[in-house]
Amino acid sequence: xxIGADQGQARRTDPHTSQTAAARIRPxxxxxxxxxxxxxxxxxxxxxxxxxxxxxxLASEYATRCSELMRAGLLADTPWTRPGxxxxxxxxxxxxxxxxxxxxRLAAAK
Numbered sequence: 001x002x003i004g005a006d007q008g009q010a011r012r013t014d015p016h017t018s019q020t021a022a023a024r025i026r027p028x029x030x031x032x033x034x035x036x037x038x039x040x041x042x043x044x045x046x047x048x049x050x051x052x053x054x055x056x057x058l059a060s061e062y063a064t065r066c067s068e069l070m071r072a073g074l075l076a077d078t079p080w081t082r083p084g085x086x087x088x089x090x091x092x093x094x095x096x097x098x099x100x101x102x103x104x105r106l107a108a109a110k
Contacts, residue, residue, distance in 0.1 A: 030054070030056055030060060030061070030062065030065045031065045031068060031069060032106045033054035033055070033056060034050045034051070034054050034056070034062065034065050034066055034069060035069055035074060035075075035095070035099055035102065035103050035106065036054065036103050036106060036107060037049075037050040037051075037053040037054040038050055038069075038075060038093070038094070038095040038099065038103070039095055039099070039100055039103035039104075039107075040053065041053070042094065042095060042100075043094070044078050044080065044092040044093060044094040045092065045093065046081075046082055046084060046090035046091060046092055046093070047062055047063045047066040047090065047091075047093070048062075048084045048085060048090055049082075049090075050062070050066060050093075058085070066093065069099065070093060073096060073098055073099075074095065074096055074098055074099030074102060075093045075094065075095060075096065075099055076093060076094055076095075076096050077091055077092075077093055078091075078092045078093065078094055080092040
């Protein structure tokens with residue numbers, strides 16, 4: 001089952017990027033898992049932290065999936081960083097209201 005605008009999951013008043021993302025994010029995918037991880041931590045996560053909380057492999061393309069969620073307007077950068085596993089600073093991102101709305105819908109579809 002696709003969570004998408006064609007199924008009424010994104011409002012017509014939502015930004016185009018949110019509607020596009022909603023049409024492409026399916027339950028039980030890495031993007032959905034990462035978005036749901038962010039929904040559980042509204043103060044923000046690094047991509048690496050989201051990956052760990054989503055129980056994805058650190059060898060996966062988690063950073064690419066997080067970037068896609070950000071471009072879709074579902075995640076947003078903050079001015080903060082935290083050290084990642086290698087000790088380097090990592091950008092902290094937060095879930096947006098559109099992302100939280102989609103996360104609720106994804107959780108309900110599980």
